[in-house]
Structures are given as C-alpha cells and as structure tokens.
Amino acid sequence: MMNRRDFLKLACFSVVGTPARSVFDRLTGKDIAGPTKEGQPKWAMVVDLKMCASKPGCRDCVDACHSIHNVPAFNNPKDEVKWVWTDSYKNIFPEQSHRFVSVEVQTRPVLILCNHCENPPCVKVCPTRATFRREDGIVMMDYHRCIGCRYCMAACPYGARSFNWKDPRPFIKKIKEDFPTRTKGVVEKCSFCEERLAKGLKPACVEACTTKALTFGDLNEPNSQVRNLLASKPNIRRKAYLGTEPKVFYLE
Amino acid sequence: MHDTAKVIAGIAVFLIVVLSPVWYNTVTGQASYVPQLKLPTDEKYCVETAPYMRTNHIELLELWKKIVVRTGKRIYKATDGKTYTMSLAGTCMKCHSNKADFCDRCHNYTNVQPNCWECHVVPKGVKTEATEHAR
Numbered sequence: 001m002m003n004r005r006d007f008l009k010l011a012c013f014s015v016v017g018t019p020a021r022s023v024f025d026r027l028t029g030k031d032i033a034g035p036t037k038e039g040q041p042k043w044a045m046v047v048d049l050k051m052c053a054s055k056p057g058c059r060d061c062v063d064a065c066h067s068i069h070n071v072p073a074f075n076n077p078k079d080e081v082k083w084v085w086t087d088s089y090k091n092i093f094p095e096q097s098h099r100f101v102s103v104e105v106q107t108r109p110v111l112i113l114c115n116h117c118e119n120p121p122c123v124k125v126c127p128t129r130a131t132f133r134r135e136d137g138i139v140m141m142d143y144h145r146c147i148g149c150r151y152c153m154a155a156c157p158y159g160a161r162s163f164n165w166k167d168p169r170p171f172i173k174k175i176k177e178d179f180p181t182r183t184k185g186v187v188e189k190c191s192f193c194e195e196r197l198a199k200g201l202k203p204a205c206v207e208a209c210t211t212k213a214l215t216f217g218d219l220n221e222p223n224s225q226v227r228n229l230l231a232s233k234p235n236i237r238r239k240a241y242l243g244t245e246p247k248v249f250y251l252e
Numbered sequence: 253m254h255d256t257a258k259v260i261a262g263i264a265v266f267l268i269v270v271l272s273p274v275w276y277n278t279v280t281g282q283a284s285y286v287p288q289l290k291l292p293t294d295e296k297y298c299v300e301t302a303p304y305m306r307t308n309h310i311e312l313l314e315l316w317k318k319i320v321v322r323t324g325k326r327i328y329k330a331t332d333g334k335t336y337t338m339s340l341a342g343t344c345m346k347c348h349s350n351k352a353d354f355c356d357r358c359h360n361y362t363n364v365q366p367n368c369w370e371c372h373v374v375p376k377g378v379k380t381e382a383t384e385h386a387r
Contacts, residue, residue, distance in 0.1 A: 134324065180373060198326055
C-alpha cells in the first residue's frame, strides 16, 4: 500500500514532470525534426549567383514555378504572392555588403525561395500544424488545415511566405488543372516541388534554368552534385547565425 | 366552460396546416423522390464498392488527402488489389466526368457544400453546375 506521503510526492512529480517533458522536447526540437530514417533523402538547393547573373533580367525559373503552381500575379506589392523571386545581393546579404564590395556584386540579383530550414521557426508557431517538416526535410504546407492566422509569416526570418488577401483565381493567367489553386485567407510558399519529386522529376525552377545556376540534390548522398559543390566551393546561407539551418546555399 | 367543439376544431386546423407539406408531397409523388445519378458508362466499378462509396467517400477522400500531403505517397491500393493515384481532380473526376448530374446532384439533394473546388480545379470536359463555386 502506498502511504499518503508517497502518494503526494508522486502526484507532485507527475504534475511538474508532464509539462516539463513537452517543454524539453520543444527546446531540443525533437517534436519538430524527428529522426532522419536510413535511406531518406534530405533535399537541398545550391544557387550559383554569378551564373544566375550571366543572363540579366532572366525570369525563366520564376515563370516556370508560378505557372505550374497557379501562383496569382496581382501586380501590386501589397497583395503580392510569390514562391520564388529575386532581390539584390545588398538586400539579401546585408551583413556581407560593406561599402567596399563592388556595385556590380551589390546589385547582383539573388534568387530567393523557402529555405526549407532544418529548424523551421514557422513550424514551431503554427497552431494547427498546417505547416510541418517532412522526413526528407521539406517544409510543407497542408493548405486544408491553414486557418490564415499568419503566425508562420511573422516567424519566418526570410519573408518566404505570402498571404492571399484576395481570391487568387481571377489573377492567375492560365489555371493549370494538375495543381490546385489556393483561396483567399490561406498562406502559401514554395514546396521544393514535392509533387514533382514524387515522380522523380527535379523542381520546375531547376529544370527551367538555362544558365545552370541551380543545382538540386540529396545532402545525405555523399557523392551528390550538391555535396560536391558545397565541399569544393565557398558558400553562404541567409542569416545562418539564427540557427535555422537553411538548406538553400549560395555560391558567390 | 363547454368549448370542446372549438378546441377540437382548433386542433384539426392546426394539424391540417402543420401536415400539409407531407400531404402535398405524398399526393404529388415527391415524397419518394431520390436524385437520379448519372454513373460513368465506360467503367463498371468504383475505387471501392458502391455502397461503401456512398457512405464513405468523405473518409476516403480525407484519407487520400492526408496520405498525399503528409507522407508524399500517392498510390492507393484498393480492397480488390487495384491501385489508383490518390487525386480528387485527377482520379475521381476522370471516371465521374458528369459532376453536375452526380456529385452536385446528390450534394444538392442532401444540402452538402464541399469547399474543395474553391482550390481544386475541375478538369476540362467535366460537366459542372453553374453555381458560384460549382459545388
């Protein structure tokens, strides 16, 4: 028989212990990351900035992505929805752009998209688990669960997410049947083309790029093209100091 | 205090008024109305059996959605061993190409308004009702 004293001790431990466990899991990122299974790929992208800049004004990858995914074009920065786009080096890598960096480099376009972070802040804040991290490292949106609270947009340090302030359908040039649109009131972003990866295809942006600036592959594969590039050339990531572990890498 | 006749007359009027829709439907034959569904002509079987689909297509679609979005897998193995790509627009609508006289007709009868087609794109050539969201 348990006496009253032992019972109270046990009760105290369980009351304190139960939340402590979930706090511990949260802090260590356990419930978010999960173990990587043997043989599971871990997708990543390498962007070669010089090669990308070799074709000024090019929008091949952006157009390819936005057309197959039914991304609307509002032509209005306030409502803008984007999965992949460009901005200047100076804006994207402010910590690298001191006044002695040449104007040519500072104004170079940098391709930006969701970084599919290993440690994604958007996933931590989503109250409905509409955004989650798959075992292959892809940070996915489950549009069916999105309630439009936009916590993920506030949490993302890269501005990689867009909100549908209006019904997007009238602003899609040609609606593609193969991929659902979104509605007013949901957040959207790049998915590393998971629907194409499932068919063994590369992401649409990588396929559309004619300057060979984009390389996509598996970080868990020691001989993959991405691993070779990352091992042989100096590379940077956006705001790596935040500890989000982005999986889009840039060669300067 | 002998208003029995008035009370009975009142109850009779009340019953006639309240039950009039039932009588109307019985007399005009609408009580036995069930929507006539247009089934696919070039296919004999659904993904699962028809009675199962009638009651469980909601759960089946929910399951498909979960598996595709959460795990990335896309092949569904039906009870009879046949395999299907798990896609609402791509698989269901390929066979049920008359959405207006199938999904829509039954959903109108049962007053169900799925919001799926606000995002999912009805393939070309599929007949839909001309409602706002073509439910």
